[in-house]
Amino acid sequence: MYKSSLLVLCCFLPWITPSVGQSVCGNDQYNPALSMCCNEVVQPKSGFQPSCCGTRGYDARLSICCANNIQPRSGIQPSCCGAIGYDAAFSMCCSGTIQPRSGIQPSCCGRIGYDAAFRKCCDDRLC
Structure with missing residues (x-):
C-alpha cells in the first residue's frame, strides 16, 4: 500500500509543482x-x-x-468587424457590415454607410 501511494504521488507531483523554468x-x-x-x-x-x-x-x-x-x-488601421478583418482607414463597420468610408463625416445608419454632413439617420434609416 505504501508503494502504490508513493507511485501515485510521484506521477502527479509534476502536474502540481512545475519544474524550474516551466509553467x-x-x-x-x-x-x-x-x-x-x-x-x-x-x-x-x-x-x-x-x-x-x-x-x-x-x-x-x-x-x-x-x-x-x-x-x-492589412492596411493602415487593421480592425475587426465581427469575425472579418478590414482597414478602418478606408472602411467602417456598420452593424456587422463593412461599408466604404467616404464623405466629410462618414457615419453608419444601421448597416448602411453615409455622409452625416449631408444626410440624417432616423431609426436606422436615411431620411
Missing part, C-alpha cells in the same frame, strides 16, 4: 520561452509578436484576431 497550462507543463498558453492549450511561440486567438497561436504583427478568427493584418 502550467491546463494539465500540461510548458516552457514559456518556447511556448505560450492559449485558453489552456499549449501553442508554440512563433513570429515577432506571438499572441493567442482563442486556443490558437499567431503572430500579431502579421495577423489580427477577430472573434477567435485569425485574419491577415
Whole structure:
C-alpha cells in the first residue's frame, strides 16, 4: 500500500509543482520561452509578436484576431468587424457590415454607410 501511494504521488507531483523554468497550462507543463498558453492549450511561440486567438497561436504583427478568427493584418488601421478583418482607414463597420468610408463625416445608419454632413439617420434609416 505504501508503494502504490508513493507511485501515485510521484506521477502527479509534476502536474502540481512545475519544474524550474516551466509553467502550467491546463494539465500540461510548458516552457514559456518556447511556448505560450492559449485558453489552456499549449501553442508554440512563433513570429515577432506571438499572441493567442482563442486556443490558437499567431503572430500579431502579421495577423489580427477577430472573434477567435485569425485574419491577415492589412492596411493602415487593421480592425475587426465581427469575425472579418478590414482597414478602418478606408472602411467602417456598420452593424456587422463593412461599408466604404467616404464623405466629410462618414457615419453608419444601421448597416448602411453615409455622409452625416449631408444626410440624417432616423431609426436606422436615411431620411
